[in-house]
Amino acid sequence: MLEQQLVNGVVLGATYALFAIGFTLMFGVMGVINLTYGVYFALGAFAALWSTQGLGLPIWAALPVGALVAGVLAVVLDTLLLTRLRRAKAPELASLMVTLGATLFLYAGMAAALGTEIRRFPAEVFSGGAYSLGDVRVGTTQLLILAAAIVLMLALLALVRGSRLGLAIRAVAENPDAASLMGINGALMLRVVSFLSGAIGGAAGVLVGLNFNAIQPFMGEHMMLRGFAVIIVGGLGDLRGALLAGLLVGLAEVLTAAYLSSTLKDMIAFALLVATLWFRPLGLFGRAAAKRA
Amino acid sequence: MWEAFDDFYWTYQSLIHAIGVNGILALSVYVVLAVGQLSLGQAAFMGVGAYTGALLTVKFGVPFGVSILAAALVPALLALVVGGPTLRLTGVYLAIATIGLGEITRIVFLNWDYAGGALGLSNIPERGGVAAIYGTLAVLLVGLTLVARSRVGRAMEAMREDEAAAGVMGVNLPRYRLVALVVSSAMAGVAGCLSAHVSSFIGPNEYGFEAAVTILSYALLGGIGSPLAPVLGSTILTLLPEVLRPLADFRLMVNGLIIVLAVLFMPRGILPWRIARTG
Amino acid sequence: MRSMSRRVLLAAALLGSSLVGAQAQDKTPVKLGAIEILTGPNSRYGIAIQRGFDLALADINKAGGVLGGRPLAIAYEDSAGAKEQALNAARKLIGRDKVPLILGPTLSNEMFAAGPVANERKVPIVGTSTTANGITAIGPYVFRTSLPEADVIPVTLKTAQAKFGIKRVAVMYGNDDAFTKSAYDVMKASLEKLGIETLTTETFGSKDSDFSAQLTKIKALNPDAIVLSALVEAASGIELQARQLGIPEKVFFIGGNGLNSPKLGDIAGKSADGTLVGSPWFIGKPDAANQAFVNAFKDKYGGDLPDQFAAQAYDTLFIVAKAIDAAGAPDSEKIKDALIKVKHTGVMGPFSFSDSRDPADTSGVVVLVMKGGKFQLLQ
Numbered sequence: 001m002l003e004q005q006l007v008n009g010v011v012l013g014a015t016y017a018l019f020a021i022g023f024t025l026m027f028g029v030m031g032v033i034n035l036t037y038g039v040y041f042a043l044g045a046f047a048a049l050w051s052t053q054g055l056g057l058p059i060w061a062a063l064p065v066g067a068l069v070a071g072v073l074a075v076v077l078d079t080l081l082l083t084r085l086r087r088a089k090a091p092e093l094a095s096l097m098v099t100l101g102a103t104l105f106l107y108a109g110m111a112a113a114l115g116t117e118i119r120r121f122p123a124e125v126f127s128g129g130a131y132s133l134g135d136v137r138v139g140t141t142q143l144l145i146l147a148a149a150i151v152l153m154l155a156l157l158a159l160v161r162g163s164r165l166g167l168a169i170r171a172v173a174e175n176p177d178a179a180s181l182m183g184i185n186g187a188l189m190l191r192v193v194s195f196l197s198g199a200i201g202g203a204a205g206v207l208v209g210l211n212f213n214a215i216q217p218f219m220g221e222h223m224m225l226r227g228f229a230v231i232i233v234g235g236l237g238d239l240r241g242a243l244l245a246g247l248l249v250g251l252a253e254v255l256t257a258a259y260l261s262s263t264l265k266d267m268i269a270f271a272l273l274v275a276t277l278w279f280r281p282l283g284l285f286g287r288a289a290a291k292r293a
Numbered sequence: 294m295w296e297a298f299d300d301f302y303w304t305y306q307s308l309i310h311a312i313g314v315n316g317i318l319a320l321s322v323y324v325v326l327a328v329g330q331l332s333l334g335q336a337a338f339m340g341v342g343a344y345t346g347a348l349l350t351v352k353f354g355v356p357f358g359v360s361i362l363a364a365a366l367v368p369a370l371l372a373l374v375v376g377g378p379t380l381r382l383t384g385v386y387l388a389i390a391t392i393g394l395g396e397i398t399r400i401v402f403l404n405w406d407y408a409g410g411a412l413g414l415s416n417i418p419e420r421g422g423v424a425a426i427y428g429t430l431a432v433l434l435v436g437l438t439l440v441a442r443s444r445v446g447r448a449m450e451a452m453r454e455d456e457a458a459a460g461v462m463g464v465n466l467p468r469y470r471l472v473a474l475v476v477s478s479a480m481a482g483v484a485g486c487l488s489a490h491v492s493s494f495i496g497p498n499e500y501g502f503e504a505a506v507t508i509l510s511y512a513l514l515g516g517i518g519s520p521l522a523p524v525l526g527s528t529i530l531t532l533l534p535e536v537l538r539p540l541a542d543f544r545l546m547v548n549g550l551i552i553v554l555a556v557l558f559m560p561r562g563i564l565p566w567r568i569a570r571t572g
Numbered sequence: 573m574r575s576m577s578r579r580v581l582l583a584a585a586l587l588g589s590s591l592v593g594a595q596a597q598d599k600t601p602v603k604l605g606a607i608e609i610l611t612g613p614n615s616r617y618g619i620a621i622q623r624g625f626d627l628a629l630a631d632i633n634k635a636g637g638v639l640g641g642r643p644l645a646i647a648y649e650d651s652a653g654a655k656e657q658a659l660n661a662a663r664k665l666i667g668r669d670k671v672p673l674i675l676g677p678t679l680s681n682e683m684f685a686a687g688p689v690a691n692e693r694k695v696p697i698v699g700t701s702t703t704a705n706g707i708t709a710i711g712p713y714v715f716r717t718s719l720p721e722a723d724v725i726p727v728t729l730k731t732a733q734a735k736f737g738i739k740r741v742a743v744m745y746g747n748d749d750a751f752t753k754s755a756y757d758v759m760k761a762s763l764e765k766l767g768i769e770t771l772t773t774e775t776f777g778s779k780d781s782d783f784s785a786q787l788t789k790i791k792a793l794n795p796d797a798i799v800l801s802a803l804v805e806a807a808s809g810i811e812l813q814a815r816q817l818g819i820p821e822k823v824f825f826i827g828g829n830g831l832n833s834p835k836l837g838d839i840a841g842k843s844a845d846g847t848l849v850g851s852p853w854f855i856g857k858p859d860a861a862n863q864a865f866v867n868a869f870k871d872k873y874g875g876d877l878p879d880q881f882a883a884q885a886y887d888t889l890f891i892v893a894k895a896i897d898a899a900g901a902p903d904s905e906k907i908k909d910a911l912i913k914v915k916h917t918g919v920m921g922p923f924s925f926s927d928s929r930d931p932a933d934t935s936g937v938v939v940l941v942m943k944g945g946k947f948q949l950l951q
Binding site for chain 1: 614748776781786804805816817840
């Protein structure tokens with residue numbers, strides 16, 4: 001049973017990691033906790049659902065559609081909501097609040113437009129077969145999630161750490177004014193980052209929707225709470241930290257349910273969060289972009 | 294005539310209670326915001342206060358004053374444990390720590406059978422009522438206005454305008470933050486206790502993330518220039534769902550839109566005036 | 573919007589009276605209040621109920637309304653699933669609109685908030701979907717037409733024991749929801765009474781989407797069946813993941829009222845096959861009244877199928893209309909006294925209130941089994 005539970009934990013952890021990596025990227029570069037992130041998660045899932053049902057696309061094509069739609073929305077929302085505040089150098093609270101209002105608006109709008117019943121991808125879109133290895137079963141959707149999560153995360157890390165674009169992004173994150181003096185188009189970089197994190201959120205939504213078969217407008221709300229825990233445990237703005245913390249939280253939840261009690265499962269992420277703040281406030285690696293006051 | 298007034302009062306009684314309770318909650322979040330910090334745990338503190346007070350009243354039959362006192366103390370202790378370690382970091386950490394606190398308290402209440410678990414606590418006797426709620430609100434409004442006009446108020450304002458400068462000028466930042474957080478959580482606890490004793494039923498899902506966000510939006514809509522502003526914000530946002538009732542499906546959307554527009558176009562809240570100083 | 577529909581109703585009433593040439597008679601509508609969840613995540617329950625009411629309303633008014641020709645009308649208030657709003661809505665309907673009777677609210681939690689207020693003002697309040705324990709104990713003006721879980725679940729478990737000989741089960745329930753928790757309490761008591769061994773009890777959150785840890789644990793214990801108290805969203809996910817994890821199909825699920833939804837088959841498909849639920853109503857019930865209801869519902873709502881919430885609402889309005897007729901006036905006190913005596917045979921079968929204002933007759937409870945994504949009567 002332990003082997004199966006480890007598989008369960010890694011898959012759950014991969015979904016948390018994927019979700020959190022886009023979330024923490026947004027924070028790391030823009031310094032804003034953007035609550036609309038949960039909307040991209042749901043929107044990506046719906047866009048992919050629509051493209052499989054309405055357009056008859058296969059899942060490998062629907063995944064990028066979901067990511068693209070979510071990424072574009074992220075850019076639009078960032079421009080509409082945050083540009084003005086950024087220019088006025090408004091406190092981070094104002095930015096948080098405006099994304100909060102937008103989130104309420106968008107959730108209610110999605111609920112009105114799409115209904116609140118849960119939906120799933122058509123069964124024929126992805127054959128839900130499973131591989132058995134002794135007693136351990138791994139579903140093909142689970143493998144897909146793992147593979148997609150790993151590929152997306154590696155690609156993002158390579159982009160941010162190893163490319164000129166990544167260098168520019170990091171420069172903007174470090175100090176927007178200095179970056180613009182050095183000829184970096186700060187506004188463009190922010191759009192790029194918005195798009196990337198929105199797209200990752202959207203992709204995470206598609207994959208989670210595919211694995212757990214529960215697509216509905218409020219699916220991102222629940223995930224956001226876990227997302228907060230993961231990005232703190234990993235260190236705010238720390239991509240590799242988010243990756244590891246996601247896995248850690250997923251494994252911890254599954255093992256708690258398996259060997260302690262399932263009533264404690266929902267609490268474990270937040271217990272880790274509080275413990276992190278007490279003992280390693282800057283996250284697993286202790287070198288997050290966080291500023292001490 | 295009297296009958297019509299009676300009917301009117303009866304019809305809107307819950308709303309009148311809610312406006313007062315939410316006013317206290319708005320002030321509680323104001324106290325934290327006033328030192329440049331952000332708490333998303335006000336709902337959790339409120340819930341802890343509500344459960345503490347209601348359990349004392351229902352299970353032990355203690356006098357209402359004792360319930361209120363306990364409802365202020367227990368959340369304050371909790372604030373120390375959870376908020377303590379974040380006070381040396383930027384505001385975002387307290388915000389997220391308090392989100393975690395909210396989830397933990399929700400799950401504890403859910404699984405605590407003595408307090409009714411998921412079914413909540415019902416048949417809470419009515420205590421306090423309008424007089425206690427508005428009395429508390431008035432005392433807090435006056436008290437906080439006096440604080441805001443004093444030297445302490447000036448230090449607080451300096452902290453939220455420019456923390457580094459305030460620190461250099463000798464404001465003890467962590468201590469101010471700690472006191473603000475503890476006071477604020479006690480206020481939220483009292484609000485929870487008052488509201489539990491006028492609504493006869495409380496449940497563990499009432500004090501979640503959504504409630505925290507609503508409480509925060511009171512202060513953000515009103516602004517934090519003076520203690521009156523967040524109370525104005527909470528009054529508007531409490532009335533809004535009732536006023537917008539005919540909009541049905543679009544009500545939540547309009548609610549969100551109002552917050553967005555208020556922040557974008559009135560970044561200092563709808564009541565931006567600062568308070569005059571004496572100290 | 574509301575005033576317009578009132579005007580339309582009034583016009584229709586006037587038109588009707590002039591056509592038959594009846595003498596001067598009171599044709600003002602009798603307006604009832606209804607508090608349901610019409611927006612937000614749980615709105616599908618409230619909307620199903622509203623549709624059931626509206627269909628019954630049309631039928632009743634087509635047949636001449638109540639009190640010898642007065643049309644019936646319903647003023648809806650949205651609670652959005654929040655108890656404060658349910659409470660405000662109840663106060664508004666009673667204090668301002670002066671309705672003689674309130675239908676709803678949707679959730680048991682909301683009833684615990686709104687019920688005491690209606691009871692205080694001596695206005696009958698009739699829940700059509702509130703199944704938790706203790707609802708009607710709020711007071712003598714609180715009624716419900718929905719069978720409490722305590723009447724349905726024992727029937728389901730007993731049938732499963734008699735028919736499939738289950739001896740050892742695993743139990744799973746959503747522990748953050750009053751509805752699923754109170755169904756679990758009934759399950760626990762009922763399992764003990766029947767002498768069925770509970771191997772493990774696992775919990776989950778109603779918004780969780782990953783249940784693999786709990787199900788893996790259950791799989792290792794190898795139970796005869798899994799007893800599940802969940803809302804349909806979580807239930808679909810659990811049943812799908814159970815099969816993905818390799819829990820064999822002979823280990824079937826036994827559900828509470830939350831699983832009793834066509835949505836379960838839509839989402840979980842073949843994985844849900846074999847699921848047993850007890851239900852006060854079944855869409856495939858062959859009697860003419862039920863089939864007429866199902867067809868009328870489909871016609872009116874663009875092919876959507878009714879669920880038990882719509883069926884309960886549909887019957888409830890007829891029961892209330894009968895009580896108003898028996899009371900002879902739209903007067904709260906008289907309606908309350910008349911309600912307790914009403915006998916009605918509707919789409920759910922024969923109905924009357926017990927002395928404690930719960931449904932008296934549990935003979936209508938049927939056990940359904942999921943086959944090929946659809947519930948059918950267990951043979």
